[in-house]
Amino acid sequence: MYFPNIFQEGKIGTCLLKNRLIMSLYPTKYSVDSRINERMLEFCKERASGGVAMIVLDCPCLDYPKAYKGPNELRFDAPDFSEGIKALLNTIHGRGAKAFMQLNYPKERIFDHEVPGAKQKGNVWVAPLVKIMTSEDANNILAIMSKGAKRARELGYDGIEIQASYGDFISQLLSPISNKRTDEYGGNLENRARFLIHLLKAVKQEAGNDYPVMVKLVCDEFVEGGLTLNETTVIAQLIEQSGCDAILASGGNKATKRMTIPSHYLPPGTLVHLARAIKKAVHIPVIAVGKINTPELAEKVINEKDADFVAMARALIADPYLPIKAKAGQLEDICSCAYDLEDCANKGVKGLGRSCIVNPFSGQEYRFKITPVSQKKKVVIVGGGPAGIQASIIASQRGHEVILYEKEESLGGQLLLASKAPFKEGMNEALRYLKHSIGKTSTKVILGKAVSLEEILSQKPDAVILATGSISCLPNIPGINHSFVYDVKTVYERSSIELGTDIVILGGGDIGCETADLLSQDSRNITVVELCDEPLKRMKDIPREELLNRLKEKGVAIITSCKVLSIEENKVITEDRNGFKKDVKADSVIFAVGSIPVNSLFNSLLSLVEEIYLVGDANEPGNLGAALRSATEIGLKI
Numbered sequence: 001m002y003f004p005n006i007f008q009e010g011k012i013g014t015c016l017l018k019n020r021l022i023m024s025l026y027p028t029k030y031s032v033d034s035r036i037n038e039r040m041l042e043f044c045k046e047r048a049s050g051g052v053a054m055i056v057l058d059c060p061c062l063d064y065p066k067a068y069k070g071p072n073e074l075r076f077d078a079p080d081f082s083e084g085i086k087a088l089l090n091t092i093h094g095r096g097a098k099a100f101m102q103l104n105y106p107k108e109r110i111f112d113h114e115v116p117g118a119k120q121k122g123n124v125w126v127a128p129l130v131k132i133m134t135s136e137d138a139n140n141i142l143a144i145m146s147k148g149a150k151r152a153r154e155l156g157y158d159g160i161e162i163q164a165s166y167g168d169f170i171s172q173l174l175s176p177i178s179n180k181r182t183d184e185y186g187g188n189l190e191n192r193a194r195f196l197i198h199l200l201k202a203v204k205q206e207a208g209n210d211y212p213v214m215v216k217l218v219c220d221e222f223v224e225g226g227l228t229l230n231e232t233t234v235i236a237q238l239i240e241q242s243g244c245d246a247i248l249a250s251g252g253n254k255a256t257k258r259m260t261i262p263s264h265y266l267p268p269g270t271l272v273h274l275a276r277a278i279k280k281a282v283h284i285p286v287i288a289v290g291k292i293n294t295p296e297l298a299e300k301v302i303n304e305k306d307a308d309f310v311a312m313a314r315a316l317i318a319d320p321y322l323p324i325k326a327k328a329g330q331l332e333d334i335c336s337c338a339y340d341l342e343d344c345a346n347k348g349v350k351g352l353g354r355s356c357i358v359n360p361f362s363g364q365e366y367r368f369k370i371t372p373v374s375q376k377k378k379v380v381i382v383g384g385g386p387a388g389i390q391a392s393i394i395a396s397q398r399g400h401e402v403i404l405y406e407k408e409e410s411l412g413g414q415l416l417l418a419s420k421a422p423f424k425e426g427m428n429e430a431l432r433y434l435k436h437s438i439g440k441t442s443t444k445v446i447l448g449k450a451v452s453l454e455e456i457l458s459q460k461p462d463a464v465i466l467a468t469g470s471i472s473c474l475p476n477i478p479g480i481n482h483s484f485v486y487d488v489k490t491v492y493e494r495s496s497i498e499l500g501t502d503i504v505i506l507g508g509g510d511i512g513c514e515t516a517d518l519l520s521q522d523s524r525n526i527t528v529v530e531l532c533d534e535p536l537k538r539m540k541d542i543p544r545e546e547l548l549n550r551l552k553e554k555g556v557a558i559i560t561s562c563k564v565l566s567i568e569e570n571k572v573i574t575e576d577r578n579g580f581k582k583d584v585k586a587d588s589v590i591f592a593v594g595s596i597p598v599n600s601l602f603n604s605l606l607s608l609v610e611e612i613y614l615v616g617d618a619n620e621p622g623n624l625g626a627a628l629r630s631a632t633e634i635g636l637k638i
C-alpha cells in the first residue's frame with residue numbers, strides 16, 4: 001500500500017475518519033444569496049469524491065441580522081436556507097467524507113452611530129469586539145455560538161472546528177497584542193483563554209458531550225510580543241482539559257497572513273514545527289497545516305509523529321483527487337498547487353471569483369463537464385504553450401482527433417520562461433503536469449514546425465484552435481530601439497546578455513518586479529519605473545507583500561506615478577506626476593509593460609475553415625489560469 005500512514009483510519013473525538021487527510025477551510029464565497037448553490041455543491045462534491053476524509057466548511061451566520069456579513073455568507077436560521085446545507089452534507093457524506101462546520105463570530109461590531117472605541121468606515125462605525133465586548137456581550141456570544149454548534153449537529157455536520165486563529169475574534173482574545181482588557185477576559189493567559197474555554201464547555205453542553213469539537217489554534221503569531229509556543233502549548237493543554245477533541249495547529253494573524261497561508265516564497269511544511277510542539281504538549285490528535293504540498297510530505301509528517309492528521313486547502317483546490325491518486329501511487333497524475341495565490345485568494349479572478357491557475361475546473365465544476373463528443377472532428381491546434389496543450393487534452397479526451405503544432409522543439413511556451421523567475425518552480429511543475437496529461441491522450445504532437453496556412457488547410461480540419469500566444473508590447477518611447485534596450489522575454493531567453501551595473505526596468509507589474517528580483521545582485525543598481533501609483537497592482541496581498549519585502553531588502557528602487565520620457569545613452573529620463581524630470585542611470589533597459597496577442601492567422605483562416613477559435617494569450621493576454629480556462633472552454637465546446 002502506498003502511504004500507509006496517511007491511509008489509515010483516525011478519530012477526532014467520536015468521528016471516525018477514513019484516512020488522515022482533511023480539507024482545511026477554504027471559503028469559496030460562491031453563495032450569492034446566503035444559500036448553497038450548484039456551484040458550491042459541485043465544488044465540494046468534487047473534493048469529497050477525491051478521497052479526502054473530512055472537509056471543513058464555512059461558518060454560516062450565527063447571529064442574523066446583527067452579525068451578517070452579506071449575501072456571500074451562508075445562513076441556516078430558516079428552513080429554506082438549511083435545506084441547501086443538508087443537501088450539501090448529504091452529497092459529501094454520500095462520497096464517504098465527513099464535514100465539520102467552522103464555528104466563528106465576526107471580530108467587529110458595526111454601528112450606525114458613534115460609540116467609544118469605534119472607527120468610522122464610510123457612514124458606519126466599526127469597533128473590534130475584543131475591545132468593546134462587555135461581560136453581557138460575552139455571555140450572549142457564547143450562547144449564540146453554542147446554539148450554532150447545536151444547530152450544526154441537527155443539520156448533520158459531523159463536528160465543529162472552533163476558529164481560534166487567522167486573527168479572528170477568538171484569536172484576538174488569546175493574543176497579548178490585541179487583547180488589552182483588564183477584566184476576566186484580559187491580562188494573564190488564563191483570562192485570555194477564558195472565552196475559548198467557556199465556549200468549548202458551552203458547545204459540549206449544548207451540542208452534546210459526544211459531539212466532536214476541534215480547535216483551529218493560532219500557535220504562533222510570528223509578531224514580536226505576540227503569541228508564541230511558550231503560551232500556546234499551555235493554551236493547548238487548557239483546551240484539552242476543557243473537552244477539545246483535536247487541535248489544528250495554525251499560525252499567523254492578520255498582519256502575518258503570509259505565515260497562515262504560505263505562498264511560493266516560503267518552504268513546504270512551513271508550520272509543521274507548530275504541530276510538533278503542540279503534539280508534545282497534549283494527548284488529543286493534532287493536525288498539521290500550511291503548504292503541505294505533497295503526499296510524501298504528509299506521510300512524513302504523520303510517520304515522524306509531528307501530527308496525527310494533515311490538513312490541506314490549496315493542494316485540494318489544485319487537485320481534488322490528490323488523495324485517491326496518492327493512495328493508488330499515481331503521483332505523476334497529481335496536479336500540484338503552485339502556491340502563487342494568483343486566482344484563489346482575495347476576490348479571485350475578475351468576473352469569476354475564486355478559481356485556480358493550474359486547475360481550470362476549480363469553481364467551474366458545475367459548468368465544465370467533460371462529455372464524449374457525438375461527432376468526431378479533426379482539430380488542428382497551433383501553439384504548444386499551456387493553452388494549446390490544455391485545448392488538446394480536453395478535445396482529445398472528448399474523442400476528437402487532435403493535431404498540435406509547436407514551432408519550438410519543446411512544448412511549454414511562456415511557461416518555460418515563467419519558471420525561471422525566483423520561486424516560480426511551480427510553473428515547471430505545471431508544465432510537467434500538462435505534458436504528462438497530453439501524453440496520456442491520443443493527440444499527435446508535431447514539434448519544431450512553424451505551421452503555415454497551407455499546412456493547416458492540408459490537414460482538412462473541421463476546427464482550428466489558435467493558441468499562438470503573445471508578444472511584449474513595445475512602449476512608444478523615444479530611444480526604445482537602442483541596442484541596450486531589451487524585451488523582458490529576451491532577458492529570460494538569453495542568460496548571456498551583458499546587462500551591466502545599472503538596470504532600469506520599465507513596468508512594475510508582476511513580470512517587471514519578478515525580473516528585478518531575478519536580476520538583483522549586490523553589485524547591481526536596479527530601478528523599476530511604474531506609471532501607476534503603486535507596483536504589483538494586480539498581485540494578491542500575500543505574494544505582493546513578500547515580493548515587495550524582498551525587493552526592498554535587495555535595494556531595488558521602485559519609482560511609481562512616473563513615466564519615461566526617453567531613453568538615451570546610459571540613462572532614462574523620467575517625469576513624475578508633478579512634471580519633475582529626473583535622469584536614472586542605465587547601462588541597460590528592460591521593458592515589461594504588457595503583451596499583445598499574436599493571432600494573424602485568425603483572419604486568414606476565418607472563411608476557410610468551418611470552426612476557428614482563439615485561446616490563451618492569442619485571445620487575450622493573461623495569466624496561466626486565464627489561458628487554461630479559455631482553452632478548457634473551447635475544448636469543451638467543439
Ligand SMILES: Cc1cc2nc3c(=O)[nH]c(=O)nc-3n(C[C@H](O)[C@H](O)[C@H](O)COP(=O)(O)O)c2cc1C
Pocket residue numbers: 024025026027163166216250260261262289290291292311312313314315344345346
Ligand atoms: C484564499 C484563502 C482563504 C482562506 N480563508 C480562511 C478563512 O477564512 N478561515 C480560515 O480559518 N482559514 C482560511 N484559509 C486558510 C486555510 O484553511 C489553510 O489553513 C491555509 O491555506 C494553509 O493550508 P494550505 O497551505 O494547504 O492551503 C484560507 C486559505 C486560502 C488559500
Ligand code: SF4
Pocket residue numbers: 314315317318336337338339340341342343344345355356357358359
Ligand atoms: S491559484 Fe495557485 S495557489 Fe491557489 S490553489 Fe491554484 S495553484 Fe494553488
